[in-house]
Amino acid sequence: MLKNTVVAAAMGAALAAPMAHAADKKEQKELAEIRAEIRQMKEAYEARLQALEQKLQAAQADTAAAKAQVAALAAAPAAPAAPAADAAPAVAAAEPAAAPTNTGSANTPSNIFNPNISMILGGTLQNLKQDPNQYRLQGFVPPGGEVGPGKRGFNLGESELTMAANIDPQFSGQLTFSLTGDDTVSVEEAFVQTRELSNGMNLKFGRFLSSIGYLNSQHAHTWDFVDAPLAYQAFLGGQYKPDGVQAKWLAPIDQFLELGMEAGSGSTFPGNDRNKNGAGSVAVFAHLGDDIGDAASYRAGVSYLHTGAEQRSFQDNGLDNAFSGKSNTWIADAIYKWAPNGNPTNTNFKLQGEYFHRKESGTLDTALATPDAASGIYRSAQSGWYLQSVYQFMPTWRTGVRYDRLSSGTTEIGVAANLPILDAYNPSRTSFMVDYSPSEFSRLRLQLARDKSRPGVSDNQIFLQYIMSLGTHAAHSF
């Protein structure tokens, strides 16, 4: 029936063709419509044929397998009833499995193109000896953002909602919201990345976790400790998430050698919003990695972040101060992982460390909007590092220690000002944790820490944390 229509339409089109010259525009339009119709029909038929072919192939495969299984059953003598009964549903099971791939367009659910959704739920119970409102990293300009141990008592942590899907053959996209305990919503990541580039190239644009350092590109819920290392807090305000573009290239060698560059708005710490065209921050990084035998592997790298600030303000002693100038940060990172025969299921070990060095130079305006307002040069060279190791001593149980240290280094301030927060000091912290993960999707953690981030005060911190992941199984990076 339908075939006849196709033939008729085709004949009509063929007859119409020679007359098209003489015909007016209306007729030409009609002709084009008929042609489009024919093309559509042709395509529909081709698709159906293809589907039929696939069905046939699947059916053939099933028959072959069924035959094989029947042969296997026949080969063995006098089978008791039980295993034969086992085998029967097995063959049957193959059909529903094959079915979804062959469903026709008629009964395709409308939500099959919905993005993959995954969620993270997290929360902590915290016991902090010192008042967290007094928390500061002595000797360092307060970065704003996520600094300090958070609030006392019960806290709802960041709940994350991630949606990801392929956009078309060229692009895939991801959006991660972060919902905080105090009812604010923020865009953690929202980026598009390329799928079709080859020769080891990858492009990403939007807002994303920068690939500088090691820990920076990992979501907080995958961290081995409740909080970020002090160096991340002091130098990047927690985690560096530029709005911009990233290009990565993987060298065509047997080792992992990745070179990358990012250009971003530079509107987050250590930069700030400067009302400026073009890139406000530029980062470059290189990572090298390989296996050491079957059991161990490593990755090491260096990164450089260049950005600037214009009236980046901070409060000290109740007065507002602001820095304007350049900010350059170097990061060296390394991670080593070990597991017996490379099988981390029962026991595994991980050693990781990063070193930060930041130089800032420019001017400092102090005591803004007061009669004492002054301005002078500001130059600082500061550094910090952490070293941590985590050991899974039996399935589902891990323990870890971390040591953090910052050095306020040299700070030159060309103006007489009262800035107690910048008085030299070397903050340090020791943390210990043990966590229990009944499955890949849930984790409960106890963390104890002694935080000496300001002189004369030592903060004993106890954290109880839960991290749960729901939805699509996320693949984890190294």
Add this chain to the structure above:
Amino acid sequence: MNKNIKHLLLAALASLSLSAHATVNVLACEPEWEALTNELGGDKVKVSSATNALQDPHRVEARPSLIARTRNANLLVCTGLELEVGWLPVLIQQSGNSKIAPGQPGHFEAGALVPRLDVPSKVDRSEGDVHAAGNPHIQQNPHNIALVSVGLAKRLAEIDPANVAYYQARQKDFAARWDAAMQKWEKQAAPLKGVAVVEHHKNMEYLMNWLGMHQVGTLEPKPGVEPSAAHLSELLNQLQRTPAKMVIRAAYQDGRASQWLSEHAKIPAVVLPFSVGGDDKSKDLFGLFDATVQHLMDANK
């Protein structure tokens, strides 16, 4: 420093010239597919496996070396069926190699070619590690290997059309040897029909299905959940009523739970190679099934 850069450049040049050479660079996700690719591809392919038989294929780190190998591969040969869901997507994304992305000729999934067992009617994580597409441990039935070999030979020919005849001939040769071997194993393993076993994880279904064995319990309370003392003692009680002949596990699985049950239920604990390289005898696919059948027969005495 300068010398290092020179070395690096030389290495880069060397690998560039290598990729220009005609061999197909294959990254197999599991050692059984590495072995099968070697059977079919001979010296026209260069194969490595992302995992070895002593590693749990569910839980592999997306190590830097694997990213580098994915970047340089012309063909990925994996099981699919969500077995590699925890690490393969990262490798593919970070590799910047569009040839091996899902849906491309360079992305071969063996699981799609075989009849699958344990396809869940309901997918819920409260049931443990469930695989929506069915049990992914398909390599334990040699008939599945036979089915996959047909598809893989076709795929190799598609990737490397210059050697179509070569792959066809090797596949034919392999199929003949494999059929003969299967007949041998099925004859040897005939006494195993109807034997009841306890397994560690639900990863022996295809093997049991092939040999007509059946499972009366698992050491894991739910797939992917570690064996607990409570579950083991319950299992021991249950074995009094419905006895099992042996407790089997794969070479990559921890032996403690299996040993405990073996001692208390007085049944042998059997370690199966599970994949090529899982024990000394399993040097290739033939050795894998020789050893598997042998271990089961020894325990069934």
